[in-house]
Amino acid sequence: MNVVLKVSDLAVDFCIGEKIVNSPLRGINLEIRSGETLGIVGETGCGKTLTATAIMGLLPASARPRGRIEFADRGSLEPSSMGSIRGSEITMIFQNPQSAFNPIFTIGSQMRLVAQKRNYAKSEIGSMLNERLSSVGLTDTKRILASYPHQLSGGMLQRCMIAMAMISSPKLLIADEPTTALDATIGDQVLNLIRDLQDREGFAMLFISHDVTAVAKVADYISVIYAGRVVENGPASAVMKSPQHPYTKGLLGAIPSASKPRGTLIAIPGSVPSVLNDVVGCSFAPRCNLATSTCAEEPPTLTVGQQSVTCWMVNS
Amino acid sequence: MLDGELMNELMMQISNLSKTFDVHHGGRTHEFTAVDNVSLSLYKGEVLGVVGESGSGKSTLARCAFGISQPTLGETLILGKSLVGKSVRATRELRSNLGFVFQDPSGSINPRMTVRDAIAEPLQLRSQDRKSIDVRVSFLLDRVGLAENQLRRKSHELSGGQCQRVAIARALSTNPKIVLLDEPTSSLDLSVQAQILNLLEELRRDFELTYLMISHNLDVISHLSDRVAVMKDGRIIELGTTREVIDSPQHPFTRELIRVYSGSETSHEIPADFNLDKWQDGPLNTWAFQHIPAFLPVRKISSSSRPLILSENLDPTLDEVKVGWDVNLRNVGDILKDLHTDSIVMLRSGEVVFEKYFNGMSKTSPHLLQSVSKSILGALYGKVVENGEINPSLTFSHYLPELVSSVYGGATIQQALDMTVSVAFSEDYSDPNSEMARLDEAIGWRTSVSGREIGLRNYLKTLTPNGEHGKFFQYCSANTDALAWLICEVTGRTYQDLISELIWQPMGASGSATISVDREGLSVGNGGISCTTRDLALFGQLLLLMGEQNGQQILPRNWVKQTFDGSSPEVISADYLQALHPGGSYKNQWWITNSAAREIYGVGIYGQYLWLDPSTDTVIAKLSSIPIPVDPTHSRMHVALFRALARINL
Structure with a gap:
């Protein structure tokens, strides 16, 4: 290989x-x-x-x-x-998900920012984020995207970070x-x-x-x-x-x-x-x-x- | 370890202790119960470990018990006396029996103090003279394994392990009887953690200390503790000696914790939408077929201690091979996707030439074989018939009098092996009232409608004949379950041991494998085996080698030959088989085609196959999670796929 x-x-x-x-x-x-x-x-x-x-x-x-x-x-x-x-x-995930996300923006806005950087069309971003989040085992994607980091548990945040790294x-x-x-x-x-x-x-x-x-x-x-x-x-x-x-x-x-x-x-x-x-x-x-x-x-x-x-x- | 005499002396008694906090959220205040009515006793000389995840309330419990915080309800008796409601001055004497070691050693030592002063501080509060204090500090320093020259240092000059040694010396300065260890090694490196755990054990022995130890780490807790309490959501959910808790955990959370720490690979996390009546259908079956032990009782089939490693000669072009069926010509890669493939392994002359995994499968993941399990039972019978342990021309009632009044009373073992028992049984997988659905209820593969959960043994007794045996082919899964019961009864061995000792170990199976059992522990012979795709292929290869591997005759040559020859074609009347390859037959729990290649195969619902083509020395093991149990189009595609792969020149 x-x-x-x-x-x-x-x-x-x-x-x-x-x-x-x-x-x-x-x-x-x-x-x-x-x-x-x-x-x-x-x-x-x-x-x-x-x-x-x-x-x-x-x-x-x-x-x-x-x-x-x-x-x-x-x-x-x-x-x-x-x-x-x-x-x-090359993407990276870190030890502490609480500090890896910016506390004053929602998960959704932080993930969308990454998607825009990666040249996703505006129309695709929504469905792409849903797909990425469900691929890391998160089902309630709408609520998660609207949440601020402090509203999610450590395990959920780490899953979000992994989804973000996969974009x-x-x-x-x-x-x-x-x-x-x-x-x-x-x-x-x-x-x-x-x-x-x-x-x-x-x-x-x-x-x-x-x-x-x-x-x-x-x-x-x-x-x-x-x-x-x-x-x-x-x-x-x-x-x-x-x-x-x-x-x-x-x-x-x-x-x-x-x-x-x-x-x-x-x-x-x-x-x-x-x-x-x-x-x-x-x-x-x-x-x-x-x-x-x-x-x-x-x-x-x-x-x-x-x-x-x-x-x-x-x-x- | 404790002896009985020491056990009797009660050092600390925590009774009905609760602690609540007011939580302010969005302008409202509500009460959060961190510790919920906990009672625990701590006996002289023991280590009681409290294990739990963050937020389980273990530290709050310890702080209340040791008088660092005030409990909301309940109290703690230390050596028979209560701390609650008394001033610090009044309880100083009582408190001197308590010592504390916390997680972060550099945080629990004043950074402006020298090591000497940190250890001496608790003694100075008890106004001892300087000289006796110095003697005591030197003694403690030596006991915790630090050198005299470290007395003048400050905490930032020490390593994490050294800091924790200072913290331990300080905790022991007043000669306490009970010491609280709150995550004492969590911030230390692994190699240093072992030193500190050894030191704590040594000090406990020498100073006859009693420890209450708090940790999230089950390995650390169980290493040091005599008894373990498991805490979750503020409550003790399990309490017992360390061995009891580790060896036979009762609470599901404890089981999960032990599984995680024992490093076992498969997650038993059950999907939220899991449903015992739907797990065999898609999309749930993709997860379920790979995780049978997560929701059904199973017995382990031991693999070989000397595994046979298949040599690899992978051919990347096989993905692109064109498969023709109907009017379409498609790539192998695309067909595999259409057939909801979880894994495929192809052997040519005993070498792996094609191997793919999908949907989270890997070389080491076991997968449910469904009715391919039957073909493994066929081989077991080949073995015990050859040994003379079972005569296949006798009826079931000869060996299993219990079945005398059922359909099996008058059917022979060979008739069951060849599926020519005539039985009032509908193998309709889609009808919830068919005998097949009731069989699934009997073995616990589907929730039982009230009164139907009867176990395999009782269920088989209810089946009745429907005509003359030995005349016509009638595929009936219950036959194989009856055969599995019989072989265990006659040989006096469990089904998992028979598979392991007669086939799995001799052929060098290396992956993990299980057999599903009913509530009485009777094996589900008709479809309950899970194993790795490679081990299944290895089993197929053994038949192509006429049962002989590396000079050892593992399966009887005659049985293999008899199976390849098939039964007389006229007994076959199953329509879907006839449509697939007219004139094919069924023998010893294997399907045999009528093509010039004389392929034989095992097949299970939802797309499980073990396909053998002796004409090209090819084995194909394919495991899948097709959303529906049987579909003629999928069956035809499978055969076309296997023939395209097996007949290609490499």
Whole structure:
């Protein structure tokens, strides 16, 4: 299948005054094919959202991105060409639907604005919005279009946001923690909805979350990010069933579960390092129980089965 | 875990507690009940977890119970004494038994205080001398896993996990007996959450603490708690030991919560317009056929631990193949759309050459097979007849005396397998008074008109003969249900185990599969199997391989041959079959065509097919949700489609 998004060696430096701060991303490599979902798993501050913002071209002025972002048949993306792609060929849904909508306009007027931008004829917009809203499982479309964001529940708003992101039939959907702010049962419905939509519409998806279980539900492939680098990548089922990187193993072991017997959880000692620290060699080494002196050097990326793992301690 | 002795000491008793708020909306004021008449007891040494979604009232309940807010009604006894209506000064001593840990650790610590002062503050209120305070702070710091050098830091210099450790140390400073944990790990990273949960468990043990823990996260709650209370709309809807609640949840909301957290894939969210009398018809059937376990009782058919992965050699041009029927010539892609296809998988020489999914289906989604289920029963009989467990020339009453006075008393098993039992039975799917409609009521596939909900067992007993058996073909779904009952009775095994052990596991089925059961747990053999399209195709391939896969004879060769040969054509008199291919026949729950290719197939209403063409080594499994049960035009289109695909050179 054709590659929709290819990110190579992405890093983002920040200029603060005269000073250039080290990039929190240390060479991110990703690839997504059409109809597929790549799930990015990582903890606070590992660079998940920064990666998404860099792809969308929404970085702050102080940012200096390096590396290559290639999109579909357009080749390398430049900031100048993003205006025509962002919001049409690449769309995004965010964590908090309450703050993603403007509180002083109705849902309908905000969605119509997007439709006009996408060159829908005035006469088609009404029926198109009805269709989009019913495709995300909302039936009372007339009331919803007339509502202000505060009049709808979080789950309904998230569905509206998804419908809005679908208006332009994007090639790539970036979903940044789309279920984190929702209750578990509502979040699960939203995940199922996103998957069904993808089956129907065939867009590629970059699904970002700290919630490993949510990612496992939707992703075909998983990339585990730690301190600004992809440390493990592979088919979702393989990564979940036989994680190779010590960090992935630790992360999966640390999840309590109603179906697992109780007892002491296997916790990773320490906490996620600050992105501002200079890291030499493997950034996970200080928390890793397998670490040796070798880990002070840049770890190689090895292939284990269908997974690629950036670690000294893995046997390929 | 608790022992009986500890359990007896009551630490906190919440009785009939309610809390209402006045809500101002549009100039009017109305009352909102956040907590509605809740009673709970907390015993020494236990962890009681309260789980619920946002707005369920769990935090309000905790705040009222611990005296942070005043309840509207009811009260809480802490160690037998009430906090209600007394001044803070008067209850200071009592309150020192309580500790609090909240969700956002950086928000619950004064940003201008050092770690030392934050932990010491509650002690200073009790006017202890500086030296003993310092000793206590150092001790607590060590117990929560922080280093001495962190004493001088402020909260912004600490990580989230470290902040929560400080908050825990502060909560324990006054040596409380009961600690409230309100979402203690919700704002922490996963790897840090595990550290904090381990720490809380360790402290509970060492200091003999009693916890009331609040969280929206069922996994976190069930990890730490001895008992779980599930809260919804201000009420406790379920309360029990953690194992009881997790293993046998009673309330539908608890079940849904557990399903979500257990990571099971299919959503059981039932569409708002769902109707048990209409689910088989379009448009509801598109959702319903893929989600049978959401609304009907089912038993799981276990798949193989060593799945057979079909190799793929997809041919993208098959979408464009022209299909001729009547005067039209149309693309496969368009025909699939017209036939309300949910999925299609085509195997050529055992390789997947064509595979499409629609309407939310995927490789892993199970779909109801309707009467294609019958053809799987046929194969089960091939197996048990070969073993000598069942003699097909004997009558049903030989094995199932219960059926002696019904139509099956005098019919043989082979006659039922070949549908030549003569029975007073109308298989009219559109008539709500037909025997078929009553069969659907008996198995719970349709709501029962009063007095008719009798279960499969009793229903089959009511069927009566209509002539001589063995003479004419009469398609009757009840025959297959009687056969499914009989095979379980004789082998002493459940229907799901028979399918799993005799066919599904040996052939390497990998997807999830279920069989629908009636209220007594009897299997719906006539049409109740749901499985993935690929597993169905794999089953078809097994027949083309004459029952032998990788050197293992899974289905008896003789049975496969007998099935391909068909029965004598003269017993067939079903008009719609004759119109389709004159001279076709029916054997062992399979349809056999009379064309030179000698195709055999299983077919179910609303467009379910398993089509085998031995002349080109082709299997086509197609599952659909056509809005109406039977339509001759759709049937002809299906045959034209399958022949066009099966006969193409690849």
